[in-house]
Amino acid sequence: MNLPKIHSISKKILVALLGAFLSIFLLFHACANLCILRHDGGAWYNAFCDFMGTNYVIKAFEIILFGALLLHIVLTIWLAITNKMARPKGYHKPQRSKTHTGSKLQVWTGILLLAGLIAHFMDFYFVKLGWVDGNLNFYEQAHEKFQIPHIAISYLIFFVVVWFHMRHGFAAIFQTFGLYNYKYGKAIEITGVIFATVVCLMFTAVVVGIYFGL
Amino acid sequence: MRFTLHIWRQENARAKGHFEKYDLDNISADCSFLEMLDILNERLINDRIAHPVCFDNDCREGICGMCGLYINGRPHGNDDGITTCQLHMRKFKDGDDIWIEPWRAKAFPVIRDLVVDRSAFDKIIQAGGYISTTTGGVPDANTILVPKHKADMAMDAASCIGCGACVAACKNASAMLFVGAKVSHLALLPQGKVEAADRVKKMVAKMDELGFGSCTNTYACEAECPKLIKRQNISRLNRHWIGSLLGRDRR
């Protein structure tokens, strides 16, 4: 099989760049979600959703975001295929080297993430687009959904997967851009853990908060 | 000590290959792994059982990088920072099953049994892993000043012996640690800096062309490198490669 030729490092850089962009979006998304926890009947959150749904700049941004997501997925699949091709015959004994599990999990957490994301869109984004039935008032929609135990638990599992994917991704981005050095290596890894944890805790807070009626 | 060996046997590059089982008794715990294979070969020859098992080796003191064997799921066997010739049978338990496989990578085709063709590494070096001028006689050590930490990093990178364990260990059969080390040890020093941008471009292009995979940051290479080359060299490789694209030619 002959795939179009792009330098291996270019592919990695693009994946990393798109990953960084998506992570920043997630942070933004998590911060916005915290408005749901205000006991204001959804005034702030719905106003925010309204803005997101009507502003043209945001609409353009939405397209870029989905483009980035799609490209991130396509490129990683492409990388995975070329990498598989680099070892046509594998080893009989499974690998026992001490490695970073994050990287080996990355493809699987990625696949889980995609499945989770589609489920998440069925609850919210597709409702907005009118593709599935649901409450267009996302503040109420969130309250309806997250009070159902199995949905709340699924979201919590989803956040754990997000955490794993982001924790590995964060340090990997620095490595790919050549910023991982002797001096800051450890600091970068710790920052990655903190970043992933903070983002996931913010998401978790909303689901747990709604579930327990806090 | 007694061992059951499962060794990859393959007539030639085109043959299919299979694992062959050999029982080996009376092996001293102080025997090195390669000596153990020598003993096996002696028995195979003397008892006319089979052709001897082919495996690469040369210095047998951990400096040449020839002895590449994938032993029980790890390149160079179950220890850190060693080559196969530095592995001893005391690292195993009496009665152990030992699976011995050649390096597996598209760019390292098997020639026979456990011997693989690693000339892909030479091709990467030939693409630019050198300083293209004759430097003449050895100058005084202090005529060109090199900061100590740079000299140390360059020396660490230069200790790569080109064994290919990084490729063998990597789930993507990526040669980034090797190329990172080779690019780094030259680029860190004033003499090598001049051609750094050109060099990194050419070596990476060659690496891709030869069919090595790309790094996905698993760092199995770092864990298995007998010379403990660090992943920071891959990071430097990426940085210099990006720099070379942006036209940061150091000339």
Ligand code: SF4
């Ligand atoms: S980087 Fe390490 S494992 Fe890779 S070829 Fe050099 S010495 Fe061998």
Ligand code: FES
């Ligand atoms: S034979 Fe030279 S490093 Fe092992």
